[in-house]
């Protein structure tokens with residue numbers, strides 16, 4: 001039977017430990033709590049809202065990766081970024097090595113999934129790889145909130161619209177920390193995850209070399225606490241029904257069973273601190289909680305991004321003339337609403353298109369510039385000034 005969460009902890013009861021390289025989540029929460037004691041109740045609120053709409057069958061989260069490098073080895077390749085996205089998609093669909101999960105925990109393996117993609121339009125609606133990179137003179141970004149990391153003018157990168165993109169910064173951060181993440185509603189400027197350059201993608205011969213630091217941090221980003229809760233002890237747990245109450249974290253690759261709080265610990269869960277090769281799954285309770293958080297606190301992520309950009313000369317769906325001044329003809333067999341967005345993603349025109357007909361649009365009231373239309377893929381159109 002679960003003990004209700006965590007959160008009405010007094011600061012006196014709250015402590016954390018940092019050994020070797022860990023996640024910065026607990027340390028950050030403790031730091032924030034000194035300035036804002038309501039931080040706990042805001043986190044707890046994430047567990048109260050269970051109002052999940054059923055109409056969305058698929059969740060795909062658009063990601064932008066901001067890479068900052070001081071040494072060439074930190075200039076993570078595009079291939080490594082793509083590999084890391086694959087790891088996210090594998091692990092948020094529980095397709096890792098599930099054979100290491102003890103039989104007693106297998107009924108709790110999540111069957112739902114969350115998917116990820118690199119954003120292919122930027123906040124202005126323009127095509128993008130979802131990856132941006134630059135060299136920086138800053139050798140180490142230290143501290144829980146290293147402002148320079150989140151500021152383009154100070155050597156880092158500004159966040160993309162945090163309501164629509166999962167921002168991930170990759171940099172040489174405090175060497176004691178592999179990564180950290182914000183929980184929903186915590187911060188606009190810093191919202192997202194930060195991953196140490198050495199723990200992003202796969203690396204040989206390290207405890208964190210299989211790309212699961214980001215899996216763990218994205219768990220926090222979607223509102224999961226560590227599996228032992230936010231304190232060391234058995235009084236409070238993580239608030240998730242199907243994870244056993246657990247006293248504290250594990251490092252390396254422990255042997256099952258590791259007993260605490262009267263039951264075997266689920267240390268092979270992504271939200272413990274074990275080595276990457278020994279963390280392999282989320283429970284259904286954790287997945288349900290994350291999906292609830294996405295629908296209720298991060299629903300903007302479900303709109304707009306990660307759509308394929310089609311070529312303007314696609315012979316099924318295209319516009320003519322393009323560029324144009326007044327008249328635009330939409331050639332497409334699609335039926336439904338035609339929508340035109342400006343370069344910052346605002347809807348500026350819409351019209352219903354009947355089946356099987358070319359549709360004429362008068363765009364004379366639009367200003368000159370670049371616009372986007374969804375025709376089974378993004379089509380770029382431009383109007384003469």
Ligand SMILES: [Zn+2]
Nearest residue numbers: 023025216226
């Ligand atoms: Zn963590």
